Amino acid sequence: MTEIGERWGTLTKEQQIYLAQTMGGQRQVNQLMALFDNWTTYSELLNVSLEAEGTLAQKNARYMDSLEAKMEQFGAAGERVKNSLINEDTLKGTYEVLTTLTDLLGSFIDGIGGGGTALLGLASTATYVFKDVIARELNDFIVNFQQQLNNEKIKNQDIEATRKFGKGQGYKEGVIENLVQNK
Numbered sequence: 001m002t003e004i005g006e007r008w009g010t011l012t013k014e015q016q017i018y019l020a021q022t023m024g025g026q027r028q029v030n031q032l033m034a035l036f037d038n039w040t041t042y043s044e045l046l047n048v049s050l051e052a053e054g055t056l057a058q059k060n061a062r063y064m065d066s067l068e069a070k071m072e073q074f075g076a077a078g079e080r081v082k083n084s085l086i087n088e089d090t091l092k093g094t095y096e097v098l099t100t101l102t103d104l105l106g107s108f109i110d111g112i113g114g115g116g117t118a119l120l121g122l123a124s125t126a127t128y129v130f131k132d133v134i135a136r137e138l139n140d141f142i143v144n145f146q147q148q149l150n151n152e153k154i155k156n157q158d159i160e161a162t163r164k165f166g167k168g169q170g171y172k173e174g175v176i177e178n179l180v181q182n183k
Contacts, residue, residue, distance in 0.1 A: 005039035 004019060011019070020032040035042060063069050112121070127134065 005036055005042070008036040008039055 001023075004023075008016065016033060016036065017029070020029045020036070024032040
């Protein structure tokens with residue numbers, strides 16, 4: 001076909017019609033004649049298309065070697081693994097069971113008088129179960145609070161002693177000096 005296309009312009013009109021009918025039959029004569037009449041344009045566009053395909057293949061090869069493409073490939077592989085491991089029907093069944101359990105819990109809470117009653121019951125149960133821990137933590141809190149108050153008291157006494165006995169002297173030194181001087 002390429003040979004005919006390249007020689008088309010050198011053939012007579014009768015030779016062109018004969019070749020077109022022989023190659024394409026009666027139905028394709030006009031299409032083949034139009035193709036051969038425009039063979040130069042067809043060849044140029046074919047070359048452009050082939051070059052573009054090569055350029056596209058090069059760009060695609062660079063993209064496929066990029067981090068983004070590798071991440072997409074990894075994601076697709078992960079999806080395939082997930083789809084093969086997780087049966088959708090099983091997952092639906094799991095959600096149905098969880099929905100039923102949640103509905104039952106809601107009915108139970110409504111049956112005992114609503115959320116407030118449920119929370120009170122839960123709080124009283126937790127208090128009973130954790131009473132020793134709660135008592136120990138409260139005791140530690142009170143001891144730490146009293147110690148902090150004592151530290152504040154000593155700090156205030158140091159500040160007062162510094163004011164009373166001069167800069168640079170602390171409470172204990174000032175009190176000792178005061179006792180020595182008063183003897």
